[in-house]
Amino acid sequence: MDAEELAKAVASLDRVLHEKMRLAIATALYHRGKADFNYLKRLLKTSEGNLATHLRTLEQIGYVRVEKRFVGRRPQTLYELTEKGKRAYREYVKNLAKLAREIA
Amino acid sequence: MSRKEVEERIALIEQISRLVSEERRAYGVLHALWGIAIFVGFSAAQLVVYASAPWTYLVACIAASLGLAAVLHALIRRRIQRELGGAGAVWLSIKIGISWFATAFIGGTCAMLWFFNVPEFQAVLSAQSPYYGSSIILLMWFVIDGIGVMVTGVLVESKKYYVLGAVLCALAPILAATNPIHAWAVFGAVLGLGWFAIGISDYARWKRAKQGV
Numbered sequence: 001m002d003a004e005e006l007a008k009a010v011a012s013l014d015r016v017l018h019e020k021m022r023l024a025i026a027t028a029l030y031h032r033g034k035a036d037f038n039y040l041k042r043l044l045k046t047s048e049g050n051l052a053t054h055l056r057t058l059e060q061i062g063y064v065r066v067e068k069r070f071v072g073r074r075p076q077t078l079y080e081l082t083e084k085g086k087r088a089y090r091e092y093v094k095n096l097a098k099l100a101r102e103i104a
Numbered sequence: 105m106s107r108k109e110v111e112e113r114i115a116l117i118e119q120i121s122r123l124v125s126e127e128r129r130a131y132g133v134l135h136a137l138w139g140i141a142i143f144v145g146f147s148a149a150q151l152v153v154y155a156s157a158p159w160t161y162l163v164a165c166i167a168a169s170l171g172l173a174a175v176l177h178a179l180i181r182r183r184i185q186r187e188l189g190g191a192g193a194v195w196l197s198i199k200i201g202i203s204w205f206a207t208a209f210i211g212g213t214c215a216m217l218w219f220f221n222v223p224e225f226q227a228v229l230s231a232q233s234p235y236y237g238s239s240i241i242l243l244m245w246f247v248i249d250g251i252g253v254m255v256t257g258v259l260v261e262s263k264k265y266y267v268l269g270a271v272l273c274a275l276a277p278i279l280a281a282t283n284p285i286h287a288w289a290v291f292g293a294v295l296g297l298g299w300f301a302i303g304i305s306d307y308a309r310w311k312r313a314k315q316g317v
């Protein structure tokens with residue numbers, strides 16, 4: 001693979017999802033379906049601030065949908081990948097696998 | 105972009121996917137519940153067969169135990185979801201559900217078409233007791249459920265399911281060649297207790313992992 005092809009393959013990767021924490025969030029939500037904030041915090045072993053920042057980025061770009069509800073008297077915030085988010089995640093994983101094969 | 109960067113992303117995806125998939129073990133308690141329901145329902149059905157009681161009793165035994173399991177399933181599932189901190193089903197559970205539905209639907213349709221359309225088979229059955237015919241239908245379900253269990257094993261990558269599925273499939277011809285009338289008790293014991301054992305072992309493993317043991 002020459003330098004130009006490599007640059008093209010790298011450019012095909014979604015920059016938003018390429019960030020590690022956002023990739024971890026997207027992977028968790030893709031496989032888990034809906035998940036609440038505390039679940040993600042526990043699974044990804046990260047701080048509330050860091051998680052909230054990345055979730056907001058994903059929400060702003062339209063990859064994540066937020067649902068607020070009450071469980072008994074306690075508020076719960078659920079996160080879920082949108083169709084756009086699922087498509088982007090699948091595309092990212094496909095391109096990453098392709099890139100891994102080509103640079104191996 | 106370095107090779108290391110790509111490898112790191114791939115490792116991260118694999119790690120998170122594995123962690124989420126491991127959660128399915130929390131639902132092992134539901135497998136255990138269905139296992140007990142199958143065992144109790146089909147063992148009671150076997151007693152009905154031995155006593156030659158009306159066939160409605162047989163249906164009632166199975167419907168009551170599986171119906172109770174369905175109600176408890178909904179309650180326990182909600183509690184586990186609350187404990188896990190999520191909502192909705194894990195993608196793996198959805199795939200398992202679809203595969204079971206497809207196996208039961210395709211297998212059940214094929215079995216019933218064969219059962220009601222082969223005249224020679226009908227002739228043999230008409231010479232036997234009504235329970236003989238229902239036992240033969242159950243033997244078909246040994247194979248269908250055996251395939252379903254093995255497909256689950258493929259999806260969750262667990263050998264326990266392969267073994268249970270293979271045992272169910274192997275038992276069908278053995279029972280057919282010996283005495284199909286005992287099929288109800290055998291089905292309840294093998295599928296019910298097998299499912300129960302797998303469920304409990306999965307749940308215990310999840311509990312241990314959760315407590316960090």
